[in-house]
Amino acid sequence: MKIAILPGDGIGPEITAQAVRVLNALGENFEMEQADVGGAGYAAHGHPLPPASLALAKGADAVLFGAVGDYKYDTLERALRPEQAILGLRRELGLFANLRPAILYPELAGASTLKPEVVSGLDILIIRELTGDIYFGKPRGVRECPDGPFKGEREGFDTMRYAESEIRRIAHVAFQAARKRGKRVTSVDKANVLETFQFWRDIVTEVHQDYADVELEHMYVDNAAMQLVRAPKKFDVIVTGNMFGDILSDCAAMLTGSIGMLPSASLDANNKGLYEPSHGSAPDIAGKGIANPLATILSAAMMLRYSLNMAAQADRIEAAVKQVLAQGLRTPDIYEAGTTKVGTAEMGDAVVNAL
Amino acid sequence: MKIAILPGDGIGPEITAQAVRVLNALGENFEMEQADVGGAGYAAHGHPLPPASLALAKGADAVLFGAVGDYKYDTLERALRPEQAILGLRRELGLFANLRPAILYPELAGASTLKPEVVSGLDILIIRELTGDIYFGKPRGVRECPDGPFKGEREGFDTMRYAESEIRRIAHVAFQAARKRGKRVTSVDKANVLETFQFWRDIVTEVHQDYADVELEHMYVDNAAMQLVRAPKKFDVIVTGNMFGDILSDCAAMLTGSIGMLPSASLDANNKGLYEPSHGSAPDIAGKGIANPLATILSAAMMLRYSLNMAAQADRIEAAVKQVLAQGLRTPDIYEAGTTKVGTAEMGDAVVNAL
Ligand SMILES: CC(C)[C@H](C(=O)O)[C@@H](O)C(=O)O
Ligand SMILES: CC(C)[C@H](C(=O)O)[C@@H](O)C(=O)O
Numbered sequence: 001m002k003i004a005i006l007p008g009d010g011i012g013p014e015i016t017a018q019a020v021r022v023l024n025a026l027g028e029n030f031e032m033e034q035a036d037v038g039g040a041g042y043a044a045h046g047h048p049l050p051p052a053s054l055a056l057a058k059g060a061d062a063v064l065f066g067a068v069g070d071y072k073y074d075t076l077e078r079a080l081r082p083e084q085a086i087l088g089l090r091r092e093l094g095l096f097a098n099l100r101p102a103i104l105y106p107e108l109a110g111a112s113t114l115k116p117e118v119v120s121g122l123d124i125l126i127i128r129e130l131t132g133d134i135y136f137g138k139p140r141g142v143r144e145c146p147d148g149p150f151k152g153e154r155e156g157f158d159t160m161r162y163a164e165s166e167i168r169r170i171a172h173v174a175f176q177a178a179r180k181r182g183k184r185v186t187s188v189d190k191a192n193v194l195e196t197f198q199f200w201r202d203i204v205t206e207v208h209q210d211y212a213d214v215e216l217e218h219m220y221v222d223n224a225a226m227q228l229v230r231a232p233k234k235f236d237v238i239v240t241g242n243m244f245g246d247i248l249s250d251c252a253a254m255l256t257g258s259i260g261m262l263p264s265a266s267l268d269a270n271n272k273g274l275y276e277p278s279h280g281s282a283p284d285i286a287g288k289g290i291a292n293p294l295a296t297i298l299s300a301a302m303m304l305r306y307s308l309n310m311a312a313q314a315d316r317i318e319a320a321v322k323q324v325l326a327q328g329l330r331t332p333d334i335y336e337a338g339t340t341k342v343g344t345a346e347m348g349d350a351v352v353n354a355l
Numbered sequence: 356m357k358i359a360i361l362p363g364d365g366i367g368p369e370i371t372a373q374a375v376r377v378l379n380a381l382g383e384n385f386e387m388e389q390a391d392v393g394g395a396g397y398a399a400h401g402h403p404l405p406p407a408s409l410a411l412a413k414g415a416d417a418v419l420f421g422a423v424g425d426y427k428y429d430t431l432e433r434a435l436r437p438e439q440a441i442l443g444l445r446r447e448l449g450l451f452a453n454l455r456p457a458i459l460y461p462e463l464a465g466a467s468t469l470k471p472e473v474v475s476g477l478d479i480l481i482i483r484e485l486t487g488d489i490y491f492g493k494p495r496g497v498r499e500c501p502d503g504p505f506k507g508e509r510e511g512f513d514t515m516r517y518a519e520s521e522i523r524r525i526a527h528v529a530f531q532a533a534r535k536r537g538k539r540v541t542s543v544d545k546a547n548v549l550e551t552f553q554f555w556r557d558i559v560t561e562v563h564q565d566y567a568d569v570e571l572e573h574m575y576v577d578n579a580a581m582q583l584v585r586a587p588k589k590f591d592v593i594v595t596g597n598m599f600g601d602i603l604s605d606c607a608a609m610l611t612g613s614i615g616m617l618p619s620a621s622l623d624a625n626n627k628g629l630y631e632p633s634h635g636s637a638p639d640i641a642g643k644g645i646a647n648p649l650a651t652i653l654s655a656a657m658m659l660r661y662s663l664n665m666a667a668q669a670d671r672i673e674a675a676v677k678q679v680l681a682q683g684l685r686t687p688d689i690y691e692a693g694t695t696k697v698g699t700a701e702m703g704d705a706v707v708n709a710l
Contacts, residue, residue, distance in 0.1 A: 078547075113469050113584060114470070115469070138502075141550050145516075148518075150518030150520060153518045153520060155517060156516065156549075156550045157516040157550065157551055158549050159513075159514055160512060160513040160514070161512040162512075164510065166505060190598075190601075192433075192438050193438075193442070193489075193490055194495075195512065195513050196511035196513050198433065199509070199510070221601070221602055222602050222605040225606040226608070229469075229584065230609050230612075247577050247602055249577075250577040250581045251583075251606065254580070254581040255584060259581075
């Protein structure tokens with residue numbers, strides 16, 4: 001089993017290092033190889049996704065990704081900025097299905113800005129389409145406005161688009177995931193305004209005919225944002241496009257108050273995948289040894305489950321994480337009075353010991 | 356002063372009726388005329404925005420709008436559905452600046468799903484561009500996919516676009532509004548992915564040069580959704596495009612837990628405007644006499660302030676609303692133990708009396 005390790009920038013290297021330790025502690029025969037991406041890729045090789053890093057990711061059975069981005073690269077032209085690494089990997093590897101659980105661990109209920117009764121026990125799975133939509137649609141650019149009241153001015157423009165089979169395949173992922181959970185799918189769109197998402201709604205409705213055992217509800221994206229704040233526990237699986245999914249999955253993650261705990265998986269059609277924490281590169285705390293490695297460690301567990309067919313080992317890691325939480329160990333981001341504050345490496349130690 | 360009253364569907368007629376009573380109680384010489392829009396427009400005249408209703412709105416100094424939408428119109432083709440009334444009015448009247456305050460009245464702090472310390476005293480103003488973006492951009496439709504891996508399939512598509520002067524004028528609205536408040540503007544975009552919003556960021560930055568006394572910060576939309584949940588009080592004025600504004604303003608409204616209290620204004624270049632509650636038509640409670648009329652009454656106050664140049668009368672209405680809240684009167688949506696539950700008309704009575 002070959003795993004590409006792409007630590008990236010900011011806290012990426014620290015948290016990835018702990019996940020690698022945990023993988024090693026499983027006693028399996030993983031071949032792990034590391035490469036630079038993001039700002040680190042640009043600094044070392046002049047590009048956020050150097051060809052060798054991409055080739056490594058393509059040749060591996062799975063990719064463990066840290067995080068990219070740092071203030072010092074903010075002034076680079078867009079094509080060279082760190083986030084091009086993750087956009088490029090998604091596109092080049094065909095990682096169309098992004099799975100982002102928003103789970104609130106009972107021990108961390110206090111960390112949420114929401115009232116405990118609203119979020120305790122929260123367990124939603126957001127499935128975001130990741131290779132289509134306005135993220136990649138062409139044409140796009142800045143041009144002379146061709147028509148309408150602003151004709152002749154400069155205008156920025158982008159194209160939102162979804163083809164039928166793109167919608168079908170992500171809908172299948174959602175219905176199949178729902179079958180293994182609460183059997184309810186909420187498809188989020190803006191069918192009342194956008195042609196793309198009226199089409200999305202029609203196709204999702206068609207695909208649903210294969211899944212009579214799963215309940216399907218359609219919801220407008222503005223209402224979904226409200227319901228996430230009002231009564232998030234009513235959701236089971238949410239499926240949506242790339243742009244709406246970007247917004248809603250971050251909103252849902254923040255409901256838990258412990259985004260440092262949330263893993264994610266981005267899968268292709270054959271369950272090969274890239275795994276990364278839901279949080280960012282946090283350059284402000286990089287190198288201080290205080291970042292929470294658990295989202296990355298839990299991402300490694302998702303990798304074992306979805307791409308490497310090692311569900312038992314995934315269970316072991318998840319149980320170990322629950323155990324360290326039960327022991328009261330907390331990195332600063334999830335610390336509260338009465339618990340024990342630990343650093344990145346100590347948290348990694350604790351998970352390794354719990355295994 | 357001529358005011359067009361467009362009650363619409365669901366609870367629209369009940370809540371608008373109370374706002375009309377409040378306006379009448381001011382003892383001014385308003386000429387108010389009413390017309391059908393939304394499902395009511397379709398039922399009576401075959402179109403959600405009948406020509407006579409549009410003409411009335413165009414000829415008036417301001418428009419007071421209730422809400423549109425009802426389950427029974429859900430199966431109509433898109434061009435005849437109730438929401439076309441509001442989209443058509445925005446476009447035809449050139450109402451490009453949508454002002455949506457998200458304010459948490461101290462008396463209602465308990466209604467929020469967020470912890471009181473996170474939201475008490477919340478006072479954000481969201482300024483949403485309302486006539487551009489992917490809402491109206493062409494081309495759009497369903498077509499045969501012209502290129503890429505899905506060539507030949509059906510695809511839905513839409514065009515996001517913003518011209519320079521569209522961005523300029525909404526940026527001016529935001530900076531000017533901020534001057535009268537906390538002097539801070541957060542411009543929300545997705546400049547790391549979208550050409551439209553990189554252009555947006557560039558133009559907003561340029562316009563900011565005229566407002567050295569106002570602080571400008573740029574934030575990605577996914578992060579904005581997170582920060583609204585994490586620390587909403589850090590915001591003063593948020594300015595963003597039509598699509599992101601749709602999502603974020605509903606999210607911000609729901610943070611207060613009392614969306615039945617939130618008014619909105621949609622203004623053209625000459626401060627003529629359409630005023631409507633931030634909530635919807637709530638067909639499930641229509642006709643029961645339990646809907647909260649305060650958002651509509653407060654929308655009437657915004658109308659006096661922004662379009663009719665009657666700030667003193669606007670103050671009177673807002674003070675009257677504060678007074679009825681202080682008296683403990685609550686419609687069911689904001690009721691909690693220890694307060695007095697009242698219906699729509701009783702709430703209207705109370706505001707009229709307080710005037
Ligand atoms: C970094 C950025 C391009 C990316 C996105 O918008 O997809 C990020 O926000 C995410 O959600 O992974
Ligand atoms: C009804 C709908 C078209 C409308 C919108 O998306 O603008 C509504 O959600 C709003 O925010 O006023």
